[in-house]
Amino acid sequence: MVPPERLRVGMVGAGYIARWHADAVLATPGLRLTAICDRQQDAAEGLATAYGVTAFTDIDAMIGAGVCDAVHILTPPQSHHPLALHCLRRGLHVLVEKPAALSMSELEEMVATAEAEGLMLSICHNFLGLPSYQKLRKITAEGKLGLVSSAQINWSFPLPPLRSGPYGSWLTDQTRNLLLELGPHPYSLAVDLLGPLEIEHVSLGQWIAMPGGGKRPQSWRILARAGNVDVTIALSLVETFDDRSVVLRGSTGMARLDYASDTLVATGDNSAELVLNPLLKELERASAHLREGLRNAALQAASLNQKSPYGLSFRRTIAAVYEGLRKNKPDPRFAPATALNVMRAISDSLALLPPLPEKRTAPAGTPKPKVMVIGGTGFIGRNLTRRLVERGHDVRVLSRGAAGPFGDISDHVEMMGVSLLDEDALARAMEGMDCVFNLARSNDRNWKDALENDVGTALRISRAARRAGVSRLIYTGTIASYNMSDPSRVITENTAFGDMSKRNVYARSKAECERRLMDMHDGEGAPLVIARPGIVVGKGGPLQHWGIARWHGSGTARLWGKGQNVLPFVLADDVSDALIALMDCPEALGESFNLVGEPMLTGRDYFDAIHQRLGARLNVSSSNLTMLWATDQLKQLLKEQVLRRRDAGGMILADWKSRGHLSRFDNGKARRMLGWAPEANRDNFLRRAIDEARLFW
Numbered sequence: 001m002v003p004p005e006r007l008r009v010g011m012v013g014a015g016y017i018a019r020w021h022a023d024a025v026l027a028t029p030g031l032r033l034t035a036i037c038d039r040q041q042d043a044a045e046g047l048a049t050a051y052g053v054t055a056f057t058d059i060d061a062m063i064g065a066g067v068c069d070a071v072h073i074l075t076p077p078q079s080h081h082p083l084a085l086h087c088l089r090r091g092l093h094v095l096v097e098k099p100a101a102l103s104m105s106e107l108e109e110m111v112a113t114a115e116a117e118g119l120m121l122s123i124c125h126n127f128l129g130l131p132s133y134q135k136l137r138k139i140t141a142e143g144k145l146g147l148v149s150s151a152q153i154n155w156s157f158p159l160p161p162l163r164s165g166p167y168g169s170w171l172t173d174q175t176r177n178l179l180l181e182l183g184p185h186p187y188s189l190a191v192d193l194l195g196p197l198e199i200e201h202v203s204l205g206q207w208i209a210m211p212g213g214g215k216r217p218q219s220w221r222i223l224a225r226a227g228n229v230d231v232t233i234a235l236s237l238v239e240t241f242d243d244r245s246v247v248l249r250g251s252t253g254m255a256r257l258d259y260a261s262d263t264l265v266a267t268g269d270n271s272a273e274l275v276l277n278p279l280l281k282e283l284e285r286a287s288a289h290l291r292e293g294l295r296n297a298a299l300q301a302a303s304l305n306q307k308s309p310y311g312l313s314f315r316r317t318i319a320a321v322y323e324g325l326r327k328n329k330p331d332p333r334f335a336p337a338t339a340l341n342v343m344r345a346i347s348d349s350l351a352l353l354p355p356l357p358e359k360r361t362a363p364a365g366t367p368k369p370k371v372m373v374i375g376g377t378g379f380i381g382r383n384l385t386r387r388l389v390e391r392g393h394d395v396r397v398l399s400r401g402a403a404g405p406f407g408d409i410s411d412h413v414e415m416m417g418v419s420l421l422d423e424d425a426l427a428r429a430m431e432g433m434d435c436v437f438n439l440a441r442s443n444d445r446n447w448k449d450a451l452e453n454d455v456g457t458a459l460r461i462s463r464a465a466r467r468a469g470v471s472r473l474i475y476t477g478t479i480a481s482y483n484m485s486d487p488s489r490v491i492t493e494n495t496a497f498g499d500m501s502k503r504n505v506y507a508r509s510k511a512e513c514e515r516r517l518m519d520m521h522d523g524e525g526a527p528l529v530i531a532r533p534g535i536v537v538g539k540g541g542p543l544q545h546w547g548i549a550r551w552h553g554s555g556t557a558r559l560w561g562k563g564q565n566v567l568p569f570v571l572a573d574d575v576s577d578a579l580i581a582l583m584d585c586p587e588a589l590g591e592s593f594n595l596v597g598e599p600m601l602t603g604r605d606y607f608d609a610i611h612q613r614l615g616a617r618l619n620v621s622s623s624n625l626t627m628l629w630a631t632d633q634l635k636q637l638l639k640e641q642v643l644r645r646r647d648a649g650g651m652i653l654a655d656w657k658s659r660g661h662l663s664r665f666d667n668g669k670a671r672r673m674l675g676w677a678p679e680a681n682r683d684n685f686l687r688r689a690i691d692e693a694r695l696f697w
Helices: 016-027 041-051 059-064 077-089 104-117 131-141 175-182 184-194 276-302 309-326 336-351 379-390 423-430 447-467 505-524 572-584 603-614 625-641 653-659 668-674 682-691
Strands: 007-012 031-037 054-056 070-073 093-097 121-124 148-156 198-209 215-226 229-236 243-250 253-258 263-268 371-374 395-399 413-417 435-438 472-476 528-533 535-537 549-551 556-559 569-571 592-595 619-621
Touching (some): 007 016, 007 059, 016 031, 016 070, 016 309, 031 041, 031 059, 041 054, 054 059, 070 077, 077 093, 077 104, 093 309, 104 121, 104 336, 121 309, 131 184, 131 243, 131 253, 131 263, 148 184, 175 184, 175 215, 175 229, 175 336, 184 215, 184 243, 198 336, 371 379, 379 395, 379 572, 395 423, 423 447, 435 447, 447 472, 447 505, 505 528, 528 572, 535 572, 556 603, 569 572, 572 592, 572 668, 592 668, 603 682, 625 653
Parallel strands (some): 007 070, 070 093, 148 229, 371 395, 371 435, 395 413, 472 528, 528 592, 535 569, 556 619
Antiparallel strands (some): 148 243, 215 229, 243 253, 253 263, 549 556
């Protein structure tokens, strides 16, 4: 099939990775982004609006509209095989995200179907598109490293879902899924550089217990051979320094590719005398690092960070894929033959794993819930659900999927997959419920999307609760809606949010949810209570908490401001206890509560405690909030004027200063009305917030 002059490309899946693909398509001459398809209407419409294309919620409707010549399949891995087959059989070229499939047989069927239909199937091993990788490939082929004898390929990058969720996803459901998801990166580099792999040994370690039962490894060590080359592939998923690299050692020299940063440093011996030899070797290495650093800095500055290493990897990959389509000569890096060798090596590695107990045996019994938690698989939601069960309640948890991290208490927790866009389904799910906790939130980039996804969802849940006869709806807002920029201010529930029209989207959206829900309470008698948690910490929470600092990697944090003011920390257990108390407090109806713990820690105190108690010294620095605001204003101006971004929008100075939580909170209302007693002992607080929180591994 001869491709048209300008190929029309559609995206199937509107998750995180879709924006990288969409930006790459827009940057590639001869391509036109035409459609976004996702079963979740809010996700499809949000992304489609940002790029000015058509949104679909049904793939057959998108194909039937005749708006695509090719599709990118960016959905969860278990759907890659059926979606690829479907699109190929409907006459579309397919680029599928890694992993291409879940087994050799699935991938072989995809390849055979593409060949039978005369269409191109490509696999997005995006790091193979990096310019520095191409240089490594070139110097290796030219023999500049001599005879290569060994290769070390590292993927050392934290995987927070193993420690803080979200749980119940495909990624964490089984041990094998971790390698299927992450393995294609290092395996594709090894296969493309060195050829097919013969797997000799697989070792797993640094195990972590999963909520609901089972354990998962956070380190993988794979020993393999590619011809006469010894290959070691190492995956480290703990809170570790980012080291995504390829090291090749040859008879003449050594090369190290940092494929996260798109830098290549090659060194070799020199013929200088003994005294000068080590000096010249280090100078060569230093000059290479300087050269690569300056090149990257210049590239990102000139492109306004549109050509970051990760973004550039997608741009080069997608450009190469479609160049191969136009010339009817697929690029070997992204062609089925490479993908088959990658999948074969991963399958051989998985075959060497011993039998693993993936899940704990579920307890017998059928839950009879009277309490519902919407957003029950998130950090606070998981804690609340377990706390409710401890108090003798059976719980119905609403989530997009039907699986969750409650296998060990499944006799008391019922999982139900319901779309938050379907008010009728929500009302049916709430039938028989006495109390509904709404912990749902959306991540919107602009006010229009927030009104549809966040505010609209909160109102649907409230209407559904009234239709179902729910006695009490407890909505979780956020203290971020307050203006916390004044250090002399003490905030109580009587403190007004003030003018929200120029605040950031998240703070404004949550405040608007509160306002409209309270209007429904006052005007229609909707049984509402509002809770606003502070900076929530504790078991199952993330190390990289953005309420405390701005994170630059797993071990580097920049405090919001000087970090010398006391922050509104609160334990997750204490938040859950307050939420449960709100179920039965008659005076709480129509009221709001700021759930903030006792004042005791600054940001610096928190990080000092991590060092003292866990032995982990993080790289922590302070910041100037006014300078951060000024920098943000410049970034947004460039995005709007140069990149023509429709969703660009900066934060006002009060927002940036509020990030520092400069104002203090009075939690007296919750203590008086609910009998709430958040942890007041500093050592006990630190034990529960740090020692027991699994912040690292």
